[in-house]
Amino acid sequence: MSDLSTQTPVDFEGEARFGDYIALLKPRVMSLVVFTALVGLLVAPVPVDPMIGFTAILFIALGAGASGALNMWYDADIDAVMRRTRSRPVPAGRVTPSEALQIGMGLSVLSVVMLGLATNWAAAGLLAFTIFFYAVVYTIWLKRRTPQNIVIGGAAGAFPPLVGWMAATGGIALEPVLMFALIFLWTPPHFWALALFMKSDYDTARVPMLTVTHGRAETRRQVLLYTIALMPVAIWLGFTSVGGPIYLAVAALTNLWFLVGAWRIWRRDETAAEADSYAVEKRVFRFSLLYIFVHFGALLAEATLRAAGA
Amino acid sequence: MPLTETHDLHRRRFGRNVGVALCLLGFCAVVFGLTIAKIRQGSEMEAFDHAARPSLTVEETE
Structure with missing residues (x-):
């Protein structure tokens, strides 16, 4: 006898909310990026149009978020065993690793292209390098291999004021x-x-x-x-x-x-x-x-x- | 009484759809604002569009 009931129990509890995708971008880390990049942009000797400045900071922050998503994709196994990180969207199963990778890659390209169009390609290139440095050099190559991981990871977090300054001046x-x-x-x-x-x-x-x-x-x-x-x-x-x-x-x-x-x-x-x-x-x-x-x-x-x- | 029961799943999907819609609208607004800012800065406003434009031709000097 076939069961035609529509009440088949299906587990949708693991489906992501919009907030899970925001969490993928590490908004707390982003706040430091936004602040330091903004200062780098505002203290530069070349005045920047407010709309162009806003766009630059928005896409520098999005680039940082993209590298955060790539980090969460690669580090899901580590995050799953750490108390502080086990409720993150990927280890908790609300966002699949492939989704995190796609969002990270997509936002990386979008942020670099938009920063280049809004300001200059030197700043966009440095943003691309920052994302590469955090996602590949730090997360994939060195985090699990050397106790100097924090020192190297610190470099990735130190780039935003440099990108902000470069967005304003086009130079270093x-x-x-x-x-x-x-x-x-x-x-x-x-x-x-x-x-x-x-x-x-x-x-x-x-x-x-x-x-x-x-x-x-x-x-x-x-x-x-x-x-x-x-x-x-x-x-x-x-x-x-x-x-x-x-x-x-x-x-x-x-x-x-x-x-x-x-x-x-x-x-x-x-x-x-x-x-x-x-x-x-x-x-x-x-x-x-x-x-x-x-x-x-x-x-x-x-x-x-x-x-x-x- | 609605024909279908609203499940938490529907609320989550609705929230995601609204979030994505707002992001897209925000992106359009940023691109529009950026375009206006670039034009105000004096970026190129006139380009070749397959018609003769005297203003775009370089004057010949003897």
Whole structure:
């Protein structure tokens, strides 16, 4: 006897909502990209039409989102075992890996072409290289092979102000290179502070995080070393054409605070850290988020003051 | 009473369709705005369209 019932139970619970496709683009990472690219574009010496500037930032952000989708496609196996990432759309089964790949590739092409049409092809080329660097060099080649993955991945996150500057001027200069170096050197202490108190996740995923391969004492030492290397870059930026007294004051205070935090991380051992539930590491991680925003915020304030005074 | 029952699946698909529609509309608006901005900047507004255009011909000098 055949069953003609229309009530055949079919599981549609796994179907994606629109928000799942947005989550694929890593909107939280995008916010840093938008902000730093915007600052790179606004502090550049060439004024940009507001609509062209808006389009440039929109497609730089979309390019970052595209590389995020490609990262989620390739890293679905790692994401599935990490507590922090297991509810992402691909490991949770709401978006298929092939969909993530197609969205990532499609948005990569769209963002590069639109940035080229809106501004110039040098900026578009750099955006294409940034997507390639994050998706292929970092995610596919190096993330699972070397404990320096964070340092290399940091470079991908450091390109947006350079792309923003290039979108405005069509060229490169010392100032955006220093902005790149600021984010590049800030990423390791920022991320390793997080890795110190999220240890179980990276162990489980078997990602060669510095804490796993070289030990936690070495990670603490590297946090301090990168923070020391970061200071002169942050201060140097203040003496270029985009800097000024506001930026220098902000940079001096925040770098001093960051250095004290990194010093405390270095001085502690695991027993002391476990005793207060990694309070210092958590505080330094939270401060590091503020650190990058206030540096770029101060550059924006300097540019606003220069524009008002001109 | 509707003939078909609305399932959560329909709501999710409707949400996705609305999202895609808004993205497409937004993209059209951005391209339009960009075109206006480029024209205001003085980009090429007149091009060859298979008709004689004296304004596009280069003047010959002796």
